Amino acid sequence: MFKISYIFLISFLILSCSEESEMSNPFYEDYKNEFQVPNFKSIKIDHYLPAFEEGIRAHEKEIINISKNNENPSFENTIAELERSGELLTKVTAVFYNLLSADTNDDLDKLSEKIGPKLSAHRDSLFLNEKIFKRLKSIKTNEYSSLSSEQQRLTDEMIRNFEMNGANLSEQSKERFIEINKKLTELSIKFDQNVLKDTNNSELYISDEKELGGLSEKIKDQAKRLAKNKGYSSGWVFNPTRISMYPFLTSSTNRELREQLYKMYVNRGKNPNEFNNEEIVREMANLRLEKAQLMGFTNHAELSLQKTMAKSSNGVNALLNQVWEPAKAMAQEEIKDMQDLIQEEGNNFALQAWDWMHYSEKVRKRKYDFDSAEVQPYLEMDTIRDSAFELANRLFGIKFIQKNDIPKYHPDVDTFEVLDKNGDHLGVFLTDYFARPSKQGGAWMNTFRDQSNFDGRVRPIVLNVCNFAKPNDGEKAFLTFEHAETLFHEFGHALHGLLSDVDYPYLSGTSVTRDYVEFPSQLMENWIRHSDFLAEFAKHFETGKPIPKRLLEKMSSAGTFNQGFATTEYMIASMLDLAWHTIESPVENTEEFEQTLFKEIGKPVEIDSRYGSTYFGHIFAGGYAAGYYSYMWSEVLDSHAFEIFDKEGLYDSEYAEKLEDFVYSSGNSVDLMNQYKKFRGEEPNVSSLLRKRGLN
Numbered sequence: 001m002f003k004i005s006y007i008f009l010i011s012f013l014i015l016s017c018s019e020e021s022e023m024s025n026p027f028y029e030d031y032k033n034e035f036q037v038p039n040f041k042s043i044k045i046d047h048y049l050p051a052f053e054e055g056i057r058a059h060e061k062e063i064i065n066i067s068k069n070n071e072n073p074s075f076e077n078t079i080a081e082l083e084r085s086g087e088l089l090t091k092v093t094a095v096f097y098n099l100l101s102a103d104t105n106d107d108l109d110k111l112s113e114k115i116g117p118k119l120s121a122h123r124d125s126l127f128l129n130e131k132i133f134k135r136l137k138s139i140k141t142n143e144y145s146s147l148s149s150e151q152q153r154l155t156d157e158m159i160r161n162f163e164m165n166g167a168n169l170s171e172q173s174k175e176r177f178i179e180i181n182k183k184l185t186e187l188s189i190k191f192d193q194n195v196l197k198d199t200n201n202s203e204l205y206i207s208d209e210k211e212l213g214g215l216s217e218k219i220k221d222q223a224k225r226l227a228k229n230k231g232y233s234s235g236w237v238f239n240p241t242r243i244s245m246y247p248f249l250t251s252s253t254n255r256e257l258r259e260q261l262y263k264m265y266v267n268r269g270k271n272p273n274e275f276n277n278e279e280i281v282r283e284m285a286n287l288r289l290e291k292a293q294l295m296g297f298t299n300h301a302e303l304s305l306q307k308t309m310a311k312s313s314n315g316v317n318a319l320l321n322q323v324w325e326p327a328k329a330m331a332q333e334e335i336k337d338m339q340d341l342i343q344e345e346g347n348n349f350a351l352q353a354w355d356w357m358h359y360s361e362k363v364r365k366r367k368y369d370f371d372s373a374e375v376q377p378y379l380e381m382d383t384i385r386d387s388a389f390e391l392a393n394r395l396f397g398i399k400f401i402q403k404n405d406i407p408k409y410h411p412d413v414d415t416f417e418v419l420d421k422n423g424d425h426l427g428v429f430l431t432d433y434f435a436r437p438s439k440q441g442g443a444w445m446n447t448f449r450d451q452s453n454f455d456g457r458v459r460p461i462v463l464n465v466c467n468f469a470k471p472n473d474g475e476k477a478f479l480t481f482e483h484a485e486t487l488f489h490e491f492g493h494a495l496h497g498l499l500s501d502v503d504y505p506y507l508s509g510t511s512v513t514r515d516y517v518e519f520p521s522q523l524m525e526n527w528i529r530h531s532d533f534l535a536e537f538a539k540h541f542e543t544g545k546p547i548p549k550r551l552l553e554k555m556s557s558a559g560t561f562n563q564g565f566a567t568t569e570y571m572i573a574s575m576l577d578l579a580w581h582t583i584e585s586p587v588e589n590t591e592e593f594e595q596t597l598f599k600e601i602g603k604p605v606e607i608d609s610r611y612g613s614t615y616f617g618h619i620f621a622g623g624y625a626a627g628y629y630s631y632m633w634s635e636v637l638d639s640h641a642f643e644i645f646d647k648e649g650l651y652d653s654e655y656a657e658k659l660e661d662f663v664y665s666s667g668n669s670v671d672l673m674n675q676y677k678k679f680r681g682e683e684p685n686v687s688s689l690l691r692k693r694g695l696n
């Protein structure tokens with residue numbers, strides 16, 4: 001996953017001085033440390049609201065000044081000034097929303113309900129400012145040809161952003177537009193809180209050890225600790241989060257309990273309690289439709305896809321259609337293998353969704369004699385993280401130096417200074433890898449500050465957040481192979497932020513289109529999957545010995561195992577997302593809407609959507625509405641891109657240099673497809689992806 005939407009929304013509101021206030025507030029001051037990392041320790045809950053209010057006020061004043069400037073509109077007096085504006089607001093927004101996702105509490109949650117609508121209204125007042133919009137258009141008509149190519153790109157992007165945010169609307173429509181945005185913000189905040197609360201609200205409590213059949217000591221230990229945290233004096237607790245549920249579904253021999261826990265997971269946001277999201281989902285989809293139609297689009301997807309590489313829902317469907325049938329066909333083969341095994345074991349039931357992980361693991365062991373737990377001793381978390389650092393060093397010459405005097409917001413955070421190939425400061429990198437109740441689920445990258453060069457060299461501060469299981473005190477942390485891939489994935493986003501070398505913050509780092517942004521991140525996963533890379537870096541935590549060849553061979557032949565399932569569950573979610581955002585009349589009932597779609601597309605009963613509507617945070621609380629397909633779109637790029645390293649060498653210097661120049665450093669300062677072609681020498685096509693997933 002990638003940046004949270006709130007920051008995404010106002011990401012370009014950077015820089016310029018706001019007026020001094022009398023009240024002491026860390027946001028009003030220079031952070032006074034070497035790299036200007038927020039002083040988390042001195043920031044208290046009471047500092048946020050005044051800083052937001054002051055930040056909005058100051059930014060509004062700056063915008064009025066820009067719009068009222070008597071000089072002819074120029075890039076310098078309008079666009080560059082917009083880039084400079086909103087310094088305080090950007091500062092407080094970055095801290096607030098990063099903590100709201102990574103380390104929240106009731107106070108922050110409550111505050112977010114107040115702040116979200118304020119920001120949304122502020123954002124509208126900027127985008128609906130006619131004078132600014134006129135100035136932008138005048139720059140396009142008059143000064144454009146004399147601007148640098150990055151300045152031209154910035155001008156175009158800003159104009160398009162204004163248009164997409166309603167700048168061309170009539171007065172009356174603008175009013176409704178603002179109302180809709182405000183409502184959507186409120187609903188998405190509520191949606192997110194409901195998912196977290198409904199997740200924490202349900203649990204599988206086991207008091208009898210006999211019910212723990214099949215579970216390893218390690219899994220039991222974790223469940224025991226969870227029970228203690230939840231206030232039980234004995235027993236074991238599993239909850240409907242992936243980190244707790246996946247090991248249980250994989251190992252537990254108790255089919256009834258597997259079903260119970262699985263159903264808890266897929267029913268999140270659907271339970272008959274105060275955290276139910278069904279109405280919110282329906283209302284949000286309908287409001288998005290109304291907004292799109294207000295702007296002259298047939299549906300929300302057409303509005304939102306305009307700015308992407310796919311360009312329209314037809315573009316998205318063209319990709320999905322090429323993959324859907326091969327994926328389903330492969331899933332049917334996987335089902336057959338598992339069903340055979342069920343029969344062989346003397347059982348008579350038909351495989352269900354809650355059986356999938358359990359039987360696929362058994363088939364994996366049988367077919368490939370490969371137990372994913374065998375790999376874990378070679379995947380000590382710090383070793384894997386260091387191998388990611390080493391990869392970045394070999395490809396781009398950069399270094400990660402751990403520095404403990406950099407401020408952090410939680411004791412689990414690790415802090416690094418990043419040096420470029422000349423040994424100069426490149427940026428700051430923070431990792432926050434362990435799961436805890438105050439953290440949203442999933443993994444993501446975000447920034448505390450974006451890179452830019454136009455007003456002096458501003459270096460990025462980049463954060464990676466994951467949800468890996470925290471070990472007992474004094475023990476080492478180990479990753480599953482999937483978690484090792486996640487670490488590399490988020491590290492790829494981090495590199496995109498750290499290596500960014502553009503002039504304007506609006507175009508910096510990961511500010512690219514949604515269907516391109518997962519390309520630099522997913523590309524990194526290819527290395528950790530490569531057997532030569534693993535052979536060098538995956539070392540046994542006790543003996544230091546490299547991972548045995550026979551294990552690597554087994555892993556590599558098992559590499560495309562279960563891809564029918566993985567592809568199918570992802571694609572169902574993509575189609576669900578697209579369905580919600582291509583409606584052309586309001587939806588009456590969330591559950592019915594889902595079920596109708598699933599029938600239409602021929603969803604296999606044994607596989608559910610990777611996310612159900614009521615906990616599909618990407619599209620109802622994140623920035624991925626009509627964009628969940630992006631991961632696959634990006635995968636077309638990353639599969640095709642990695643083939644060249646597979647062929648020319650994992651650290652091939654010629655392609656590594658092009659990768660830095662045309663992908664990781666250029667942000668959104670140039671046309672993305674052209675850049676890709678410059679790096680790779682040709683256009684991407686879907687066949688590399690089908691090959692990689694074993695679907696061809």
Ligand SMILES: [Zn+2]
Nearest residue numbers: 001002518521
């Ligand atoms: Zn991502």
